[in-house]
Amino acid sequence: MNTPRMNLLGMRPEDLAPHLPAVEHQRLPIARRILAHIISRGMDTLDGMKRPPTLAVRRWVEQNTVWDRLEVVERVEDSVDRSVRYLFRHADGSHTEAVLIPLDRPGRFSVCLSSQAGCAMKCAFCATGRLGLTRHLEAWEMVSAWLTLRDEAPGRVSGAVFMGQGEPLHNYDRVVQAAYVLRDPCGGRIAAKAISISTVGLVPRIQQYAEERHPFRLVVSLTSADPERRRALLPVAGKWSLEQLADALRAYQRSCGTRVTVAWVLMKGINTGEDEARKLKALLGDIPLRINLIDINGSADPLGRFEEAGDEERVAFFDALQILGAPVVRRYSVGRSESSACGMLAATRAREPGGMPPPQVDSR
Numbered sequence: 001m002n003t004p005r006m007n008l009l010g011m012r013p014e015d016l017a018p019h020l021p022a023v024e025h026q027r028l029p030i031a032r033r034i035l036a037h038i039i040s041r042g043m044d045t046l047d048g049m050k051r052p053p054t055l056a057v058r059r060w061v062e063q064n065t066v067w068d069r070l071e072v073v074e075r076v077e078d079s080v081d082r083s084v085r086y087l088f089r090h091a092d093g094s095h096t097e098a099v100l101i102p103l104d105r106p107g108r109f110s111v112c113l114s115s116q117a118g119c120a121m122k123c124a125f126c127a128t129g130r131l132g133l134t135r136h137l138e139a140w141e142m143v144s145a146w147l148t149l150r151d152e153a154p155g156r157v158s159g160a161v162f163m164g165q166g167e168p169l170h171n172y173d174r175v176v177q178a179a180y181v182l183r184d185p186c187g188g189r190i191a192a193k194a195i196s197i198s199t200v201g202l203v204p205r206i207q208q209y210a211e212e213r214h215p216f217r218l219v220v221s222l223t224s225a226d227p228e229r230r231r232a233l234l235p236v237a238g239k240w241s242l243e244q245l246a247d248a249l250r251a252y253q254r255s256c257g258t259r260v261t262v263a264w265v266l267m268k269g270i271n272t273g274e275d276e277a278r279k280l281k282a283l284l285g286d287i288p289l290r291i292n293l294i295d296i297n298g299s300a301d302p303l304g305r306f307e308e309a310g311d312e313e314r315v316a317f318f319d320a321l322q323i324l325g326a327p328v329v330r331r332y333s334v335g336r337s338e339s340s341a342c343g344m345l346a347a348t349r350a351r352e353p354g355g356m357p358p359p360q361v362d363s364r
């Protein structure tokens, strides 16, 4: 049986170097040059490398590795905010999406990436959650999506957010690997602080993340600090108490020295009361926080249970949150007119295997 070829798009130089047919001290520099050519410069052949490797290395790379990109099936630009939704078809027939997001600084973009085809978490307000999980994405598939958007962006892509289809920490190792490839000087060359990984709160994985002290920003989608309400909105919350989640976030904050970013999907009449602000303060008021408020995408719920909070309600909640003394930022969901905003994508492609992404796409 043939061994599957390694995909270079999911590798850092230290992953590739041990395999190369070269004397030991030359392997890492050669691996750096190969990956910089393929990933940083986005080349599709080894031709044109500034310092080409020996024939033996070149032959080995061509026979044992691939660096094919995912197939783009569709690109749809949002007429209002200019975000662009990309639909990818994977080799197994599943589909995922990524969204090119214009940032506030002209000519700068970020990319929202999917980490799984479908999602197992079943969040009540999310279209992707209704699809179930098809499979985890490989690191190279996430990097491939990012590279395609980087190469086609009409400006500089300076960030990545793992907030698309899927729960990133459910696919922990591959997502962390992809983040390191995106940060690598021979890979995506993005600053670690411009890479965010979101989670609905998988406590053991947050603890692992804290122990391993990765440099990327962790964003926890809390959405309610009331145990019962949170369990109703995010069924996975039934596995761990809010206190266990808060302890894991404290460990992350201590170990990584980073402010904890709390994402809060605003739902009219559900999670915008003063009681929520008080409970959040009791739960996490002792650590540095940053709170991102994100409007629910009501159209992702065919039962019409979730509606956008109005201006008055949103402002009242914003005011109530001031008791935390933490920055509170309203994040704008992008792509609404073209169905690529939070939780909308599955609604448009639900019959496709793998369906669509994300909640929490924002314009950071």
Ligand code: SF4
Binding pocket: 119, 120, 121, 122, 123, 126, 127, 128, 129, 130, 164, 165, 166, 167, 200, 357, 358, 359
């Ligand atoms: S909100 Fe995120 S974690 Fe929850 S079902 Fe949707 S994609 Fe999965």
